[in-house]
Amino acid sequence: MSLTSKLFYAVSALVLFHSGFSSYEFHHLLKLNPPHNAQSASVITDLPKDIKYEVYVGLLLFILGVFTSFEKLQYLPIENNDGMIISQGNYLKEIALNKATNVNNLVGSNPNGEVIFSPSFVDVHAKRKITREWASNNEKKEK
Structure with missing residues (x-):
């Protein structure tokens, strides 16, 4: 693993950890001060855009770290x-x-x-005809 991929992993881990902590703080503040009316409740309970963007940047850095960690064959x-x-x-x-x-x-x-060659196909009708003839010959011999 190269130095750049390790750097991407470290920075993405820090960014994702910070966004998770920010999300925790935001929801903790919502529990302490709940919204009073229903209309403002849906607007306030959405996660702020800066936290969402921070998660996206952290995931992007993690993906870049994964791609830079591949070694040359x-x-x-x-x-x-x-x-x-x-x-x-x-x-x-x-x-x-x-x-x-x-x-x-x-x-x-x-x-x-x-794999390439398949066995020749069997003529089912001809095989049935031979089996019927054999069965009828055996019945005649038993009588």
Whole structure:
């Protein structure tokens, strides 16, 4: 995590904490001095705009902190000659499937054949006809 993302997280936490405390103070003051008529009650009990804006700014800073905390991907070759051990945050280079399965392509087999090829469809009416004939032949033999 970079210094900027940590800074965004810290500032957003402070801003959100302050907006939460301001909201608590506002509602505490409303409990101490409730509005007298119903029309002014709906206007006064709404949260002030500055507290709402403070929450929005805190959330925006938090989101910026999340996006700046992403690390740059480091791609490593498959054949690693310098003996470096791949750890979290390090990735292998992506390879094309046709290059990885060159031998399979030359032979004519497809490594994804189980997914791509579906079995041939069965003629249900023909199978039913064969089953009926078999059942009628067995009934004749029993009699």
